[in-house]
Amino acid sequence: MSRSRKSLTQGRWRAVALSLMLHSAIVVAAVYGWFTWRHKPPPVETLAVEGSVVDERALKNISPPPKTEPPPPEPVPEPEPEPVEEQGPPKPDPAEIERKKEEERLAQEKLEQEKQAQEKLEAEKKEAERKEAERKETERLEAEKQAAAKAAAEKAAAEKKKSDEAAAKKAAEEKARQARQAELRKMMEAEERGNALRNSDQAARWHAAIVARIERAWIRPPSAQPGVTCIVSVSQVPGGEVTAVKVNSCSVADAALRESVEAAVLRASPLPPPPDPALFERNLELTFAPQE
Amino acid sequence: MKKLATSLLILFGAASPAFAQLKLTITQGVTDPINIAVVPFARAVPADGGTDVAAIIQRDLESSGRFKGMPRTDMLGAPTTKAEVDIAGWKQQRNDYVVVGRVSALSNGDVAVKAELINLLTGLSMMDKTWTVKPASMRKAAHRVADEIYKLIIGVPGAFDTRIAYVSVDGKPPNQKYQLIVADADGENALAILTRDRPLMSPAWSPDGTKLAYVSFENRVSSVWVQDIFTTQRSRVSARAGINGAPTWSPDGRKLALTLSGSNGNLDIYLLDLSNQQLTRLTDDPGIDTEANFAPDGSAIYFTSDRPGSPQIYRLGLGSGERPKRVTFTGTYNARPRVSPDGKQLAVLTLDNGAYRIGIQDLATGTMSILSKGRQDESPSFAPNGAMVILAGRERGQGILQTVSIDGQTSFKLNADAGEVREPVWGPYLK
Numbered sequence: 188m189s190r191s192r193k194s195l196t197q198g199r200w201r202a203v204a205l206s207l208m209l210h211s212a213i214v215v216a217a218v219y220g221w222f223t224w225r226h227k228p229p230p231v232e233t234l235a236v237e238g239s240v241v242d243e244r245a246l247k248n249i250s251p252p253p254k255t256e257p258p259p260p261e262p263v264p265e266p267e268p269e270p271v272e273e274q275g276p277p278k279p280d281p282a283e284i285e286r287k288k289e290e291e292r293l294a295q296e297k298l299e300q301e302k303q304a305q306e307k308l309e310a311e312k313k314e315a316e317r318k319e320a321e322r323k324e325t326e327r328l329e330a331e332k333q334a335a336a337k338a339a340a341e342k343a344a345a346e347k348k349k350s351d352e353a354a355a356k357k358a359a360e361e362k363a364r365q366a367r368q369a370e371l372r373k374m375m376e377a378e379e380r381g382n383a384l385r386n387s388d389q390a391a392r393w394h395a396a397i398v399a400r401i402e403r404a405w406i407r408p409p410s411a412q413p414g415v416t417c418i419v420s421v422s423q424v425p426g427g428e429v430t431a432v433k434v435n436s437c438s439v440a441d442a443a444l445r446e447s448v449e450a451a452v453l454r455a456s457p458l459p460p461p462p463d464p465a466l467f468e469r470n471l472e473l474t475f476a477p478q479e
Numbered sequence: 480m481k482k483l484a485t486s487l488l489i490l491f492g493a494a495s496p497a498f499a500q501l502k503l504t505i506t507q508g509v510t511d512p513i514n515i516a517v518v519p520f521a522r523a524v525p526a527d528g529g530t531d532v533a534a535i536i537q538r539d540l541e542s543s544g545r546f547k548g549m550p551r552t553d554m555l556g557a558p559t560t561k562a563e564v565d566i567a568g569w570k571q572q573r574n575d576y577v578v579v580g581r582v583s584a585l586s587n588g589d590v591a592v593k594a595e596l597i598n599l600l601t602g603l604s605m606m607d608k609t610w611t612v613k614p615a616s617m618r619k620a621a622h623r624v625a626d627e628i629y630k631l632i633i634g635v636p637g638a639f640d641t642r643i644a645y646v647s648v649d650g651k652p653p654n655q656k657y658q659l660i661v662a663d664a665d666g667e668n669a670l671a672i673l674t675r676d677r678p679l680m681s682p683a684w685s686p687d688g689t690k691l692a693y694v695s696f697e698n699r700v701s702s703v704w705v706q707d708i709f710t711t712q713r714s715r716v717s718a719r720a721g722i723n724g725a726p727t728w729s730p731d732g733r734k735l736a737l738t739l740s741g742s743n744g745n746l747d748i749y750l751l752d753l754s755n756q757q758l759t760r761l762t763d764d765p766g767i768d769t770e771a772n773f774a775p776d777g778s779a780i781y782f783t784s785d786r787p788g789s790p791q792i793y794r795l796g797l798g799s800g801e802r803p804k805r806v807t808f809t810g811t812y813n814a815r816p817r818v819s820p821d822g823k824q825l826a827v828l829t830l831d832n833g834a835y836r837i838g839i840q841d842l843a844t845g846t847m848s849i850l851s852k853g854r855q856d857e858s859p860s861f862a863p864n865g866a867m868v869i870l871a872g873r874e875r876g877q878g879i880l881q882t883v884s885i886d887g888q889t890s891f892k893l894n895a896d897a898g899e900v901r902e903p904v905w906g907p908y909l910k
Contacts (some may be wrong), residue, residue: 398503406545407508408634409866420500443634446598450575451508453600468501478506 380465389462396459401473405451410441411477417448421471425464427457448475510886512547513632515540515576516569519551520592521559526584530617532592532624536578539625539639539665542882543866544889545632549574561595561604570599578628582617589613592620596628605631618667638862639664642906643869644682644691644708645880647671648899659693661708664862664905666880666893672711683727683735684906692716692726692735703737705753717751725770729777736761736771736780748782748795761795762803768793770815774822781806781816781825790814792827792840807840809847815858819865826850826859826868837870839885850887860905869893869903 384390416438422431432452434445452473461467517537540546553572558564559581569577580594589611596606606627612620622640629637641664649656657679662669672691673679680694685705692705701723706713717723721740728735735751739758746767750759762768766786773780779796784803786793789811793803807813812830819826822842829838829847837851837859850859853872860869867882874892878899883890 394501394503398505401503401505402507403509405505405508406511406513408632410634411508441634443630443632446632446634447508448505450513450598450600451505454575470500472500472502474502474504476504476506477508 384463384466390466393459393461393466397455397471400459401451401455404454405475406447407477408441408443408447410439410444411447411475413478415439415444415475415477417444417475419448419452419473419475421452421473422469423456423458423471424469425460425467427460429453429456429458448473451475510544510888512541512545512889513576514549514574515546515578515628516549516554516572516574517578518554518557518559518580520579520594521581521583523582523584523590526588526590526614527582527617528614530582530621532580532582532594532617532621533578535618535621535665536594536625536628538891539622539637540628542639542665542889542891543629543633543637544884544886545629545866561597561607564597566597566599566602574599576605576628576632578624580624585611590617590620592617592624594624594627596631618663622663622665633866635864635866636908638864638866638905638908641863641908642688642708643860643880643893643903644684644906645871645903646679646682646693646901648878648901650898659691659706660900661691662893664882672706672708673713680902681725682902682904684904685728686730686732686907688907688909692728694724694726703735705735716753716756722746727771727773727780729773730775731777736773738769738771748780761797764803768803772816772818774818775820776822781818783814783816792816792825806842806845807847808845809838809840813838813840817859817861819861820863821865824865826861828857828859837868837883839868848887850883850885851881851890852887858902858904860903862905863908867905869905871901871903 418435418437420431420433420435421429423429429452432449434449437444437448515537517533517540519531519533537548541548549572555565555568555572556563558577558579560579564577564579575598577597577599578594579597580592583591583593585591590613591609591611593609594606595604597603598605608624608627610620610623619640622637625639626637629635629639642661643664643666644659644661647658647660649658655676657675657677658671659673659679659682660669660671673693673695675695675697677696677699679696680701682691682693684691689709690705690707692703694701695704696702698718700718702718703716703723703726704713705716716735717726717737717739719739720742721744723737723739725738726735729750733753735753737749737751738746739749740746745765746769747763748761748768748771750761751757752759761771761780762782762784764784764786766784767790768782768784768786771780771782777797779794781792781794782803783790784793785791787805790813791805792807792813794806795801795803806825807827807829810830812835813827815828817826818824825840825842827838827840827847828835829849830836831838831849834854834856836849836853836856838847839850840847850868851870851872853874855873856870858871861867862869862882866885868885869880869882872879872881878901880893880900880903881890882893
């Protein structure tokens with residue numbers, strides 16, 4: 188029983204809570220709605236006609252466009268003027284009156300016609316001015332359009348140029364990188380080939396030939412004793428002609444010894460050429476180390 | 480850091496081909512003569528007295544064995560200044576050097592000898608110098624030019640402007656004329672400073688080159704004399720009983736080493752102090768000890784001794800208590816030792832395959848090489864630069880003097896007056 192009571196009590200509380208929540212929701216919705224209405228932004232005014240905004244000043248001296256102009260007034264017949272003469276003392280002759288009336292009517296008509304002509308002229312002038320303004324506006328719009336198109340074309344061209352340049356630069360860089368790599372590869376290959384050549388019998392024979400030639404040309408001075416050394420740098424050109432000799436250092440300070448080693452190299456010029464041009468070395472370092 | 484090091488390695492690795500050098504070692508050379516063209520100098524007639532300066536220079540250089548002069552008939556022209564030398568043309572004719580110059584008379588009567596040495600291999604001038612001398616000393620000026628060239632190219636001073644002394648013998652016994660001669664190193668300008676009708680022997684130069692010591696038999700017995708070569712003043716320094724012979728000067732010039740026999744006839748070596756006549760005995764051996772010669776530093780004497788049974792060379796250090804040591808072991812006969820100016824070699828008279836020749840013994844290694852080619856050569860004496868030796872030889876029964884380059888490759892016969900010439904000795908550098 189207590190279970191059913193409790194269950195009942197719980198059911199009632201739930202109903203109350205739900206009711207509260209519903210009402211709260213309604214209130215909140217109402218308040219929100221009110222606020223939304225209050226703070227609703229004014230409706231955005233949208234232009235019904237698309238087009239450029241025309242400067243007001245430019246339009247000051249020209250008639251408004253025909254759409255907004257009311258049609259020229261229809262020539263409305265003037266109401267018959269009231270016969271005022273009857274009130275005057277002299278009673279004019281009715282024929283005369285009639286004639287005068289006719290005259291007045293004709294004058295009136297003429298005036299009316301003149302006025303109409305004047306108005307028509309005026310309207311035509313205005314129309315012409317309006318057309319001129321329209322033409323000018325069209326021209327201006329056209330010019331603007333052309334300018335915009337031109338600017339766009341120029342921009343596009345510039346962008347294309349820029350991208351072309353970037354592409355060219357990238358291509359050049361790639362080409363240079365490839366060239367460097369090729370060069371490096373070539374150098375490495377040449378060095379490998381050179382190493383192989385330098386260690387070959389051909390090279391050994393060539394080196395021996397150079398040494399023999401210089402030894403035959405070296406007239407040893409008395410100071411060229413065992414233990415003495417001179418280091419000599421030699422530059423040669425293909426063909427073996429010696430182009431430079433520099434005595435870098437000698438273990439003894441002896442001018443005649445230096446003279447003798449320099450003379451030996453110059454006397455030996457041209458040095459024997461290598462059997463394989465790839466063996467050629469432009470720079471030689473000679474060590475003069477006399478033995479007994 | 481490691482990466483940086485690697486990068487550097489790569490960098491240097493890649494860079495190395497640009498600096499690649501072929502490294503070779505030269506260990507051998509030749510002693511071929513150096514080709515030099517000594518072009519006739521412009522003359523100054525008559526002030527130069529007809530002296531051919533270029534010919535003297537060329538002969539001097541050639542006598543050393545280190546140079547070969549170009550024959551004049553092969554010369555293309557006669558330039559007398561460097562500007563006139565066609566470097567390529569002279570080089571084309573296989574010359575390494577060219578010497579040009581001119582002799583001009585000065586207003587005071589002197590002559591100026593201007594000489595230029597040009598290295599044709601480099602095209603550079605190595606020497607451009609003027610020597611001013613009296614006309615009578617034209618030859619001397621030429622020798623000095625040769626000395627300078629020799630020094631520049633060979634690296635040691637030339638010994639062309641030096642003197643020699645020797646003994647000449649004219650006539651046949653018993654009417655013989657002995658002369659002590661002083662001459663230029665090339666044998667020219669020979670001048671007798673003493674003439675006797677008894678034997679003159681063993682001349683020896685004082686270290687300063689102003690005096691000669693020698694042995695004279697002018698009183699029928701031997702005596703040792705010292706004579707000034709310029710004033711010809713002489714004095715007898717040893718006339719002891721028995722033999723007075725083989726004088727040689729100590730390097731300081733104050734003492735003479737002599738061979739004396741004393742009254743018992745045993746030849747030994749003594750040291751005579753010239754200032755006070757004090758005599759010091761250096762050797763004491765029953766055999767013959769003679770022909771002493773000082774080491775250049777004065778620390779020892781080398782001499783000939785027959786104590787091993789045949790003549791050999793011994794060395795005696797002059798410190799106290801030192802004993803003679805034998806230094807020659809090649810062959811059965813080695814005598815007349817002369818020490819080279821650097822103290823490293825001995826020139827000796829040696830019996831080589833039945834001929835008496837001049838040998839050069841290396842004192843460090845003991846090896847001997849034969850210098851001369853005659854059959855009866857004698858009396859070697861080093862030039863003061865050690866590059867040449869003068870010796871006496873025989874040619875067709877006649878005594879001659881010759882110089883031999885120290886490698887034995889080049890020998891030059893000296894002009895000498897008619898008659899026998901003996902015992903040449905090469906004097907020191909002149910001050």
